[in-house]
């Protein structure tokens with residue numbers, strides 16, 4: 001699946017624009033979901049977080065005994081929801097059904113243990129293969145293991161097939177198992193849709209089943225639903241009959257049996273949606289959405305790329321898509337970006353619907369990458385499944401990595417193969433050095449509870465998984481990598497695999513191509529250990545060494561990786577390769593440079609690590625950037641900046657070195673280096689934007705961004721965008737940062753465009769890519785009138801994104817009284833919907849003027865806030881948002897007080913966020929104390945040079 005996070009992280013890049021400052025894109029560390037670590041009591045001392053692999057408490061064994069193996073299920077599911085008209089209070093929010101599972105006994109037992117949770121279950125009987133009943137003594141629900149245990153009078157015999165029939169009733173949940181969503185057709189008529197989301201362990205909340213990924217079976221599904229509604233499941237419809245039940249009209253829709261698959265991939269949807277259809281011969285693609293979205297053409301883009309993406313994967317995997325249909329459906333307010341259910345992919349509606357006139361470049365790429373990600377899963381996850389959840393990275397890493405390759409084929413001008421570095425990898429490197437997180441592969445024994453499973457779905461399995469596979473693909477070459485993938489998929493289709501299996505198949509591909517790379521030996525150092533190394537090269541002595549890289553602490557262990565290193569020397573297009581397998585330092589001629597020669601390692605950031613050099617080499621690299629930056633590949637320019645800032649935070653190099661890597665950007669207009677620079681400068685800004693350092697920082701940003709702004713000025717003034725995909729991002733940055741750092745012509749442009757809109761609200765002259773920036777700048781520069789106009793437009797807006805941008809931009813005003821009033825609105829559900837409450841308060845907190853107001857508001861209104869449903873008010877996002885830039889001891893004290901007062905009324909995730917906030921604030925204080933002087937002096941010097949020249 002695609003995480004909700006997966007969306008928010010990317011969307012955040014555009015949406016986080018609230019104050020002038022916050023127009024800067026958000027620092028990756030903050031956008032990423034924190035990966036769960038052991039909960040430590042907050043302490044003023046730097047905390048060492050123990051790896052998550054240390055078991056905490058004895059928990060019930062969450063594994064099924066494994067003595068019974070399912071072969072097939074026959075499922076009837078009746079869902080009485082009306083999709084139209086009758087209103088939520090008149091709806092029956094239950095479902096019911098029966099299921100017969102056929103299973104093989106592989107170990108004699110007189111007890112059947114099967115998953116079930118939140119269901120009321122009746123055991124109708126157990127039969128053997130001849131139809132003879134096996135008497136049931138009794139059964140009971142075990143809540144700690146999510147199972148029912150059925151005691152039998154006879155022992156089940158090894159090698160025999162049995163049938164268990166159950167009847168069950170369940171209720172709709174908020175967002176998993178079976179759930180319901182309401183929406184308004186054409187903005188007026190109430191409509192409902194029923195959908196399911198099983199991953200990872202919620203199939204057991206819909207019907208009793210052997211709910212483990214390795215317990216694959218064939219599922220034959222029948223859905224009984226209201227006449228006038230449409231039922232979908234994984235497979236194509238086989239049969240449909242109309243039937244009157246208790247005087248009401250129903251449809252009984254039967255689907256073909258599935259292929260052999262895991263329970264977490266089962267899906268059911270009942271709706272009155274419409275679809276767009278294309279027949280590709282072997283399979284039919286249908287893309288479903290609410291009727292008005294189909295009529296408006298909002299699914300056209302997603303529909304148009306899906307076939308080509310499937311084509312790509314069939315080719316890449318060497319295996320045809322095995323079903324004869326695939327449905328994509330847009331469901332409102334799904335909690336994740338998408339879910340790859342075999343043959344019936346469910347997407348979050350806001351991500352999935354696209355209109356060229358109303359959506360941004362970023363949205364289009366996000367949508368395409370979610371579609372590619374879910375389609376990749378049809379092979380990686382659906383066809384070949386990880387044996388157990390500890391290796392969920394196998395499917396998520398592959399789908400994330402390969403989605404970029406698929407997009408490169410579907411949208412060749414986007415250059416997505418390069419974009420993966422800034423969109424997935426650099427932020428991951430940052431997060432993975434913030435603390436000691438869990439490694440990619442955990443031991444099976446590390447997963448002790450269902451919440452351990454759900455906690456795994458962080459950026460580690462997605463982004464680090466992708467980064468490590470990208471490294472391997474580069475090491476082996478794309479063609480050998482592809483052969484390995486094909487042989488792995490062929491060997492394990494309709495089965496499950498471990499990462500060792502993957503290495504074996506890559507090894508086979510390497511051997512077949514005459515190579516000598518020991519795949520497993522190299523890869524397990526990356527999958528089984530936490531974090532990653534920094535490689536340090538001394539170009540004078542030729543010494544090279546590695547060390548676990550952590551921003552805030554020394555690693556306690558001498559972790560060693562097998563590090564593939566591609567390097568180049570100045571003046572030579574020759575790429576040299578080395579595999580560093582020891583801690584070092586070791587000396588090799590390869591790493592030695594002549595007096596006027598520089599060395600650059602980890603070309604194109606294909607390796608998942610950072611690189612540090614001796615000061616002279618850094619100087620030569622800076623010199624090269626200044627004189628002719630094109631000699632350094634574009635990805636590597638961004639990488640140099642990102643590495644330098646991280647190394648500075650870990651105190652491996654001076655902060656001024658990092659700042660100096662940004663100076664050459666006066667000349668560069670490429671997206672990747674700008675993205676790396678602005679992401680890193682954002683941290684500097686957010687730490688200093690309330691101090692005297694900010695003046696010179698802002699002046700420096702103006703100076704840096706000026707030429708980039710000019711580069712795009714005519715495009716901006718014409719309300720158009722550049723042709724190239726990545727230039728569209730750079731353009732966006734140019735305007736965002738120019739306005740954020742108060743470049744006069746940017747502000748003028750924003751005000752004049754906004755005024756034109758105000759004079760004629762029927763025609764908005766602002767290009768969608770720039771709307772948020774322009775709204776925000778104009779509202780920040782304006783007063784009550786501008787605000788009131790935007791508020792009116794917000795209330796009238798029908799397009800979700802438009803509403804979203806206006807809501808965030810409204811937080812940009814500098815007027816304290818308006819901000820306070822807006823904070824009050826955020827709790828008033830007539831004005832701002834409760835799902836948007838947190839992001840509205842956080843938007844105010846992004847505004848440097850709004851920061852203290854938002855924090856005071858949260859503290860004084862905590863009792864109101866904490867009483868709201870945790871489904872809509874995410875306490876962790878709120879706490880993270882309002883404390884993000886805390887960096888003074890005064891703020892730390894206030895946080896402690898909040899901690900004392902509210903520890904008992906915080907949710908679990910709220911507590912965790914507060915602990916994180918305390919730690920983060922301490923780190924920020926330390927960083928500010930250590931760097932303030934140097935940073936201030938550096939920026940002053942840079943800016944005074946500007947005025948001198």
Ligand SMILES: *[C@@H]1O[C@H](CO)[C@@H](O)[C@H](O)[C@H]1NC(C)=O
Nearest residue numbers: 076097098099100124165224
């Ligand atoms: C399951 O329910 C369906 C529909 O109500 C019914 O036709 C079928 O006989 C039931 N199966 C069993 C085994 O009870």
Ligand SMILES: *[C@@H]1O[C@H](CO)[C@@H](O)[C@H](O)[C@H]1NC(C)=O
Nearest residue numbers: 117118119140141142143144
């Ligand atoms: C299991 O949980 C349900 C609902 O949460 C509760 O009604 C039931 O009593 C529990 N059963 C046991 C055996 O604890």
Ligand SMILES: *[C@@H]1O[C@H](CO)[C@@H](O)[C@H](O)[C@H]1NC(C)=O
Nearest residue numbers: 185186188189190291292295
């Ligand atoms: C919504 O609009 C569509 C297209 O304009 C129309 O066909 C449909 O009947 C409308 N639905 C309602 C409930 O008004």
Ligand SMILES: *[C@@H]1O[C@H](CO)[C@@H](O)[C@H](O)[C@H]1NC(C)=O
Nearest residue numbers: 555556557558559583584585
């Ligand atoms: C790490 O290596 C250093 C130097 O070889 C050694 O002194 C130290 O004991 C090692 N630490 C661990 C935890 O093995």
Ligand SMILES: *[C@@H]1O[C@H](CO)[C@@H](O)[C@H](O)[C@H]1NC(C)=O
Nearest residue numbers: 418566575603604633634635
């Ligand atoms: C680095 O990436 C660029 C594309 O940005 C590519 O043209 C170049 O060949 C790559 N270099 C190496 C050594 O892989």
Ligand SMILES: [Zn+2]
Nearest residue numbers: 001002396399
């Ligand atoms: Zn996924």
